[in-house]
Amino acid sequence: MRAWLLPKQEGLEAMRLDEVPDPRPGPGEVLVGVHYASLNPADRYLAENQYPARPSFPHVLGRDGVGEVLAIGPGVASHTGGELRLLLSRGTGATKWGTFAEKVVVPAESLAPVPEGWSEAQAAAGPLAYLTALQALTQWGELPPSVVLVTGASGGVGVACLHLGKALGHTLAALSRKPEKAERLKAEGADVVLSPDDPGWSKALREKLGGRKVDLAVDHIGGKLLPQVIESLGMNGKVSLVGRLAGPVPEFNTATLFFRRLRLGGVALTSWSGAEIREGWARVLELLARRGARPVVDRVFPFEQLPAAFRRLAEGPLGKVVLEVRTGRRGV
Numbered sequence: 001m002r003a004w005l006l007p008k009q010e011g012l013e014a015m016r017l018d019e020v021p022d023p024r025p026g027p028g029e030v031l032v033g034v035h036y037a038s039l040n041p042a043d044r045y046l047a048e049n050q051y052p053a054r055p056s057f058p059h060v061l062g063r064d065g066v067g068e069v070l071a072i073g074p075g076v077a078s079h080t081g082g083e084l085r086l087l088l089s090r091g092t093g094a095t096k097w098g099t100f101a102e103k104v105v106v107p108a109e110s111l112a113p114v115p116e117g118w119s120e121a122q123a124a125a126g127p128l129a130y131l132t133a134l135q136a137l138t139q140w141g142e143l144p145p146s147v148v149l150v151t152g153a154s155g156g157v158g159v160a161c162l163h164l165g166k167a168l169g170h171t172l173a174a175l176s177r178k179p180e181k182a183e184r185l186k187a188e189g190a191d192v193v194l195s196p197d198d199p200g201w202s203k204a205l206r207e208k209l210g211g212r213k214v215d216l217a218v219d220h221i222g223g224k225l226l227p228q229v230i231e232s233l234g235m236n237g238k239v240s241l242v243g244r245l246a247g248p249v250p251e252f253n254t255a256t257l258f259f260r261r262l263r264l265g266g267v268a269l270t271s272w273s274g275a276e277i278r279e280g281w282a283r284v285l286e287l288l289a290r291r292g293a294r295p296v297v298d299r300v301f302p303f304e305q306l307p308a309a310f311r312r313l314a315e316g317p318l319g320k321v322v323l324e325v326r327t328g329r330r331g332v
Contacts, residue, residue: 003101004306005058009049012310015061023097023105025073030108032085034325036124036300037065037099039313040156041243046094053094062098063089066114066123067326076108085111086123088131088277089269099124100306102325109274115285118294125156125295125320128269130284131277133160136218136240136267137168145169147212149205149232152220153190154181154318157242159296161218162189167287173205173214175225181318188296196225202232213237221246230256230264239264300324 001022004015025031043061045051066086069079079085090110092098097105114123136157137148145168150161153174165172166189174190176182182193192208194201206213213234219226223246229239241264256262272280288294296319301309303325313321 001102002303003060003097004062006047006061007058009047009057012044012047012307014047015306017304017306020101022103025071025076025105027074028076028108029073029105030069030076030079030111031071031073032065032067032087032104032106032111033070034065034067034099034102034104035084036067036120037062037323037325038125038128038156039309039321039323040064040128041245041313042128043093044310044313051094055095060097060099060101060104061093062100062104062323063093063128064124064126065092065099065104065325066120067104069111070103073108078108079111084114084120086114086127088112088127088281090274090277091270094270099325100323102303107274109278112278112281119297121297121300121322121324122295125297125322126284127281129156129160129295129320130164130288131269131272131280132157132242132267133164133218134280134284134287135269135272136242137161137164137170137216139240139265139267140216140238140263143168143170143216145171146215147171147173147209147234149173149175149214149217149229150190150220151175151196151217151225151229152243152245153185153193154178154316155220156295156320157218158220159185159188159319163291163293164284164287165189167290167293170216171209171212173209175201178316184318188293189291196221196228202228205232216240218242222249223247224250227252227256230262233260233262235260237262240267241265242267295320297322
């Protein structure tokens, strides 16, 4: 089979497309012929040695995917050959070879049906982003309808936060640097869209919300924006930290947390068991059904153009960038 191999953690530029032997499923595993896979920032983090996973090399990236069950390992009774299934990631692409390959071996328990009415590209774009968004929105407990701020709102997890947050009854504020995305983000669920490049965005947000402050922020950016996000929080406000696209936070003053009793917490799907992920996915689908929402696909790239797909991801698209692994598939 063909696979994009990462020989060592020296960046995405080190990947090469090569022929490798087909993997074989072991006990409790299934071999899947990949039709579509989607890209995630975590792929780049791992390639640049900024992610805690330590796979053996060469490694194949790719956390999300959808495809056909080709073979079943010993002890698997839950699947049959020919089924179309999406992947609920549990180590795939991190510690084990991922979906940027024509075939992948995954635990049988990590496969789920493609939701009715979804295209294969949407199915490949959904699981990691929406499960991450669900954890970010709910890790502090079941919040009553609240003001939720989403930074980097046009990314895959950002859009997922808008979809799920609206279904949960929250008022949603979105930060995006590109003004042309504002109306689209409002269509996806944002009540207010502001630019983080505006030094007065926090004050403008309070004005638009009638003096209310942020109850929960989902931050994908970090860097110098995080102290500004913290400043926007009200009493007992919380921040779910998903990413660090802008790098380290400079001159962070912990005293800003004291008097409003603010809390910061990291988001990591690896902390969820397989059962929790399956339960989470069921809840994701229920919330999306309330809104009639589906994953947003920005663009689909041919398998041979994975480097170009990562360049598109770095540009900050609205929604998910997807790789068409099996040539000739349709369903965007």
